[in-house]
Amino acid sequence: MEKTYSIKEVADYFNLPISTIRYYDKKGLLPFVSKNDTGYRVFSESDFGFIKTICRLKDTGMPIKDIKTYIDLCMQGTSTIGQRKQMLQRHKANVLKQQQLLTNSLKEIDTKISRYDSKDSFNLITAQIKFVQHEKKGLKLRDPFIRDPFI
């Protein structure tokens, strides 16, 4: 006979707090989970597959409402295959866009790092500060840099 699992076992397996699993259930993400006659949640092997999918969608930033929509489609059987596919394809497109933004932003941050990393960093930053101070002064704006008390 196949085994069943308690909420703690599932939580440990997926490295999630028990409270999160309860929260997901309350939000309707776990319609496939049964309860026994004393009200305890009873997880089966196949539930792990669904939960894994939920985790992947969560890890890629899908909102809980949308995950619920997806899971609900899954529970409606083969007639929703087209909708599910469309959801995942749209989501994939979003993730790719997000990855692109991340990559581009990181490139700019990397540029900053290499400036800080260069032998010349002190002079570069000093010049930057001087430039800002000159510009602010020309506009009669407050100098934003904090006076070093030791100089």
Added chain:
Amino acid sequence: MEKTYSIKEVADYFNLPISTIRYYDKKGLLPFVSKNDTGYRVFSESDFGFIKTICRLKDTGMPIKDIKTYIDLCMQGTSTIGQRKQMLQRHKANVLKQQQLLTNSLKEIDTKISRYDSKDSFNLITAQIKFVQHEKKGLKLRDPFIRDPFI
């Protein structure tokens, strides 16, 4: 003479709501922005550089508190170059980890898409449903699939 900019001009340039810029200011992210004698924020050209950095850090998921810490370091002059470098390097490591997770999760989602996309999808999903139903039945657990009213 160099130009100054209003909050609306900055908001339009960065494609941010004005309320977000005020919120960032309240959170201490914009210590370099001056105010004129009627209390209006006055932005200079060089402020755009700082704000661009803030946007890059935000786009890569740095929390606002940490962005404030970074900007505060910037305002303290050359003595903080090492700390700033360290912050960005740590942040970069986090972003790379996040990108890795995203990539791996997306790969699994892609596998699902291709299953939905295959000619055989109907049979695959049908088999999956049958498997779950069989397993749940063996464990005397409720069948989670919704009965199709047209069959």
Added chain:
DNA sequence: CATTGCCCTGAACTATGGTTTAGGGTTTAA
């Protein structure tokens, strides 16, 4: 057969990152 460890619910609470509203002053262009 009691104690320890689990499990449950509902409701309150938290953190984050904003947005909206109320009430009021400023600038600009006709």
Added chain:
DNA sequence: TTAAACCCTAAACCATAGTTCAGGGCAATG
């Protein structure tokens, strides 16, 4: 010189994603 377009603050409000707490019931082990 007045209306429209801006600007300000403080405070309330919102959504999202959980976490914590109070109060109480089951399970298993010594």
